[in-house]
Amino acid sequence: xxxxxxxxxxxxxxxxxxxxxxxxxxxxxxxxxxxxxxxxxxxxxxxxxxxxxxxxxxxxxxxxxxxxxxxxxxxxxxxxxxxxxxxxxxxxxxxxxxxxxxxxxxxxxxxxxxxxxxxxxxxxxxxx
Numbered sequence: 001x002x003x004x005x006x007x008x009x010x011x012x013x014x015x016x017x018x019x020x021x022x023x024x025x026x027x028x029x030x031x032x033x034x035x036x037x038x039x040x041x042x043x044x045x046x047x048x049x050x051x052x053x054x055x056x057x058x059x060x061x062x063x064x065x066x067x068x069x070x071x072x073x074x075x076x077x078x079x080x081x082x083x084x085x086x087x088x089x090x091x092x093x094x095x096x097x098x099x100x101x102x103x104x105x106x107x108x109x110x111x112x113x114x115x116x117x118x119x120x121x122x123x124x125x126x127x128x
């Protein structure tokens with residue numbers, strides 16, 4: 001009888017650990033989803049800027065806001081900066097997407113572990 005209560009206590013402790021791990025995974029997922037939304041918004045903004053640059057003449061004046069000051073910038077340099085920024089944002093989005101997929105897999109595995117522990121505890125308590 002003491003062995004069964006000890007085993008039940010160990011399973012309860014294991015279930016708590018799995019539940020905590022699942023909560024941490026969900027927190028990380030929420031953070032990643034938030035980051036993905038921000039990156040997606042930045043991507044859209046920069047794509048709009050890129051489209052606008054295509055409509056400008058080569059001698060058009062472009063200004064870059066640095067702190068409180070507008071500084072003139074060459075069209076080629078500004079276009080290059082926007083393209084680099086787009087490339088960086090797209091790579092970050094891929095990285096976040098990859099991490100979100102891995103997190104979903106980890107959550108599935110952890111959820112299954114929790115479910116199995118709960119079922120074991122239920123069957124142990126019904127036989128006791």
